[in-house]
Amino acid sequence: MKAVEVRGLARVFNAGRPNAVDALVGIDLEIESGSFVSLIGPSGCGKSTLLRLIANLLEPSAGEVLVNGKTALRARLDQDYGMAFQQAGLFDWRSVVKNVELPLELKGWDKLKRRQRATEMLDLVKLSEFAGHLPWQLSGGMQQRVAIARALAAHPPLLLMDEPFGALDEMTREHMQGELLRICGETSTTVVFVTHSIPEAVYLSTRVVVMSRRPGRITDEIDVDLGTTRSEETREADAFFKKITEVREALRSDDLPGRGITDIRDIEGR
Amino acid sequence: MGSVPTWRSRRTRGLWQRAGRFGLFAVSLALVGVGWELYKWLGPQDGGTLLGWTILPRANDQAMPHVWEMLSRFAQPERRGVEGSILGVVLAGAWYSLRLALAGFGMGMVVGLGSAVVMARFDVVRRGLLPYLVVSQTVPLIALAPLVVSWGGKLQIGDFEWPRWLSAAVLGAFLAFFPVAVGTLKGLTSAPPSSLELMDSFAASWRQTLFKLRFPAAVPYMVPALRLAATASVVGVVIAEISTGLAGGVGRLIIEYAREATADPAKVYTAVFGAAALGLLMAGLVALADLILMRNRPKEMAA
Numbered sequence: 001m002k003a004v005e006v007r008g009l010a011r012v013f014n015a016g017r018p019n020a021v022d023a024l025v026g027i028d029l030e031i032e033s034g035s036f037v038s039l040i041g042p043s044g045c046g047k048s049t050l051l052r053l054i055a056n057l058l059e060p061s062a063g064e065v066l067v068n069g070k071t072a073l074r075a076r077l078d079q080d081y082g083m084a085f086q087q088a089g090l091f092d093w094r095s096v097v098k099n100v101e102l103p104l105e106l107k108g109w110d111k112l113k114r115r116q117r118a119t120e121m122l123d124l125v126k127l128s129e130f131a132g133h134l135p136w137q138l139s140g141g142m143q144q145r146v147a148i149a150r151a152l153a154a155h156p157p158l159l160l161m162d163e164p165f166g167a168l169d170e171m172t173r174e175h176m177q178g179e180l181l182r183i184c185g186e187t188s189t190t191v192v193f194v195t196h197s198i199p200e201a202v203y204l205s206t207r208v209v210v211m212s213r214r215p216g217r218i219t220d221e222i223d224v225d226l227g228t229t230r231s232e233e234t235r236e237a238d239a240f241f242k243k244i245t246e247v248r249e250a251l252r253s254d255d256l257p258g259r260g261i262t263d264i265r266d267i268e269g270r
Numbered sequence: 271m272g273s274v275p276t277w278r279s280r281r282t283r284g285l286w287q288r289a290g291r292f293g294l295f296a297v298s299l300a301l302v303g304v305g306w307e308l309y310k311w312l313g314p315q316d317g318g319t320l321l322g323w324t325i326l327p328r329a330n331d332q333a334m335p336h337v338w339e340m341l342s343r344f345a346q347p348e349r350r351g352v353e354g355s356i357l358g359v360v361l362a363g364a365w366y367s368l369r370l371a372l373a374g375f376g377m378g379m380v381v382g383l384g385s386a387v388v389m390a391r392f393d394v395v396r397r398g399l400l401p402y403l404v405v406s407q408t409v410p411l412i413a414l415a416p417l418v419v420s421w422g423g424k425l426q427i428g429d430f431e432w433p434r435w436l437s438a439a440v441l442g443a444f445l446a447f448f449p450v451a452v453g454t455l456k457g458l459t460s461a462p463p464s465s466l467e468l469m470d471s472f473a474a475s476w477r478q479t480l481f482k483l484r485f486p487a488a489v490p491y492m493v494p495a496l497r498l499a500a501t502a503s504v505v506g507v508v509i510a511e512i513s514t515g516l517a518g519g520v521g522r523l524i525i526e527y528a529r530e531a532t533a534d535p536a537k538v539y540t541a542v543f544g545a546a547a548l549g550l551l552m553a554g555l556v557a558l559a560d561l562i563l564m565r566n567r568p569k570e571m572a573a
């Protein structure tokens with residue numbers, strides 16, 4: 001079963017105007033259920049746009065998107081996916097547990113059931129003792145874990161993440177990566193993950209999709225066979241470094257004349 | 271994690287800050303009194319004129335009674351031969367006007383919130399309506415007051431007869447709705463795009479987004495707007511009372527006492543203080559609502 005199927009997808013911003021931009025052209029992508037796919041590429045390559053097209057937060061200019069065999073619109077209305085952004089985006093005026101309950105509330109779950117589920121989700125992200133806290137009383141990493149709990153509260157089969165750890169420091173970030181793999185393993189969730197970081201993409205993914213810009217397109221897909229259970233040792237394995245080099249070269253190979261090497265430094269620096 | 275500030279410690283600190291602010295207010299009141307007396311002492315008795323223009327107010331006892339005279343006037347009767355102090359009369363007038371102001375504030379809030387929601391929902395309404403709202407506030411209230419009273423007099427809905435006080439409340443509402451409409455509109459559109467996107471990703475309806483995201487996000491913008499509206503409703507009611515001659519309120523007392531200013535210059539100030547106290551009381555009510563509405567918010571936002 002395919003979690004996501006994308007065929008001939010294109011998106012033009014400011015269509016028909018002089019400042020029209022081809023954000024994405026000719027995107028074909030298939031994502032198997034249970035896989036973890038990262039989208040990586042320089043700023044402006046359209047990876048966030050692709051994620052939003054899958055999420056039906058944007059409409060495609062051409063082509064089609066199927067999520068769990070349904071149209072993207074149907075999938076969104078059925079809440080077949082959960083989403084997490086770079087900013088945790090928790091509501092300041094709601095306690096942590098009430099933030100996790102939000103999608104269930106919108107779906108019309110009754111109070112008892114949604115409190116029960118939210119409590120389970122906070123257990124899963126190891127934040128049970130902070131249920132009654134307000135979001136701004138938590139650290140950035142903790143806030144992001146609440147956001148993941150919220151995204152997964154309705155048990156969607158698919159999780160869409162747009163640079164969720166981009167604003168975290170390196171130590172927290174590595175910890176969160178491990179936590180994300182554990183959580184997705186326990187809930188058998190398919191993940192589409194947008195990132196700027198090569199090591200992050202390699203560590204997390206079963207497949208890395210390399211994108212390039214002007215126009216945004218997929219230039220390479222690299223399978224990452226580091227096994228299903230990954231640990232801190234994985235980060236020191238030779239195979240891990242080999243994959244990092246492979247992804248880096250895939251990114252570099254599309255370095256066009258007129259585009260400085262600084263772009264690549266940008267990618268690695270983030 | 272142990273350093274996560276607890277809610278109780280924040281609240282205690284908040285109370286101290288509030289007590290400090292109250293003390294500061296008392297000090298500033300005293301300073302105004304001192305300034306007044308200082309000017310009386312140093313200022314020209316018959317006003318300062320430059321090339322025939324009066325640029326400095328007269329500092330004589332007629333124009334500027336002593337602070338203690340104004341305060342002690344509260345203890346004396348309204349006029350000779352009447353039982354009870356003028357304080358009771360001013361308080362009764364303020365109580366009457368307070369009820370009108372509350373009614374005006376309530377109406378203004380309903381109209382303001384309603385128009386803000388409609389403007390937030392329909393861009394075309396916002397562009398069409400907003401200029402008229404701005405223009406409405408440039409109409410002088412003094413000109414409008416007799417009109418509203420006469421419209422009210424002609425209104426007949428079944429057995430309902432338009433009471434005169436309702437005109438004053440409507441004029442209070444007329445001033446109060448504007449800051450509410452503008453502040454709430456600003457607040458409703460202040461929700462960050464990422465939060466709106468999140469609600470979209472949950473397939474939330476416009477209504478759900480309004481009540482679960484837009485309104486809570488608007489609260490920090492609504493509180494100052496409500497504070498303005500509260501004082502504006504007092505101004506509207508007092509001016510309406512003055513210009514329509516509506517009896518019973520503090521506005522009527524101001525014109526009555528002003529006529530006696532030559533004989534009893536301190537008298538009018540008792541009514542003026544009454545009106546000022548009314549505005550403070552209304553603002554205080556909003557401050558109370560602020561405490562309740564913002565209790566869960568981060569401190570930086572509450573500032």
